[in-house]
Amino acid sequence: MARNINCALIGQAFMGRAHSNAYRQVARFFDLPVEPIMHSIAGRNGETLPGFARAQGWQNWTTNWRDYIDDPEIDLVDVSTPNDVHREMSIALLEAGKNVACEKPLASTLDEAREMRDAAKKAKQAKTFVWFNYRRSPAIATAWKMLRKKRLGQIYHVRASYLQSWGGPDTPLLWRFQKKHAGTGAHGDLNAHIVDLARFLVGEEITEIHGAIERTFIKQRVKPGTKKKGRSDVDDAVLFLASFKGGATASFEATRLAGGHLNDNTIEINGEKGSLKWNLENLNELWFHDNTDAPAEQGWRRIMATSGENHPYYHAWWPDGHIIGYEHTFTNELADILMVLGRKKPTIPLPDFEDAYQTQRVLEAALISARERCAIKLGSVK
């Protein structure tokens, strides 16, 4: 009989729903060494929370997440709240011996991220995880496996962009546009994902930022529920150039103002023997160009990454080519978290606080580069 893992979630909105779905589905599709129990959800809205808990399948609810600190029944706490509270929640829970799965970016500032990394190191028994869920689309996981087999040979270039279009002048002053809650704008929200993907796929660290642009185009936004305007003090877009340890060049671009791009998260890697590219809006497809094919036969090859036992996560879902979606990336990640908590190997490596801290160092270096208009060596950003 599998050991029970009592899970608690904090946050009842976008990620609250995405994660709740994962907790509901994971044991129905994956063969797990532990049994996840949807023990409790914490949120701030006492009026809507009971209904949310019922609809999403949580057994208990509370408006005080601190209840989890002293609750001996809780094994894993999932922090799905805005960035400014990740630090306080994660550290208190780690000190109480809880395993913590925190949303990205790890924190709103590098200082907070470092404290979280240090707390994770100190908490010897508790494990940490970060919801960089795009690693777990089968296409990215397949690309990761191909890269580990050196299918592209030496890596020359990484080109990553995460383009959205929802942040125009009519979008109200949500927490995402306030530095005190979000830390940064598109940068921590979107560049965090593509820096994680790039580091994960290349398998090396970024060692230098060569230059960056940080831009806030829309400086005033209407406060939700009012006609008054308030200051939007985060970036709308950040672009930067970087080098990997092995010499590969990299470019990153994140924006919420790219009309026509809804959730266009693209990464392309060019190497000595070939290229790979992926886009979230067609997340089951991995594109591969094999430079070693006969010249007359060369071209981009579409790999449907849900088409056989050799594709990661295939075993849990549907027959060949019966595609999966956005929500499955969370379920796949949760399955791997539960594998680790059950002392089994995850399908592909999971990001922990140390790993996400390294991503946060890259984000911080890019901001310094933009503000000081100079190149920044990662070694100087700790």
Ligand SMILES: NC(=O)c1ccc[n+]([C@@H]2O[C@H](COP(=O)([O-])OP(=O)(O)OC[C@H]3O[C@@H](n4cnc5c(N)ncnc54)[C@H](O)[C@@H]3O)[C@@H](O)[C@H]2O)c1
């Ligand atoms: N992995 C991804 O693809 C992805 C996608 C979207 C958001 N995120 C991240 O998830 C986190 C949450 O984002 P979201 O889009 O769900 O935000 P949201 O605004 O939709 O939801 C935030 C929730 O947190 C709750 N909350 C805030 N402070 C709280 C507190 N002190 N105690 C209890 N609940 C509290 C709010 O009431 C709300 O329910 C952010 O860190 C964001 O960057 C990740």
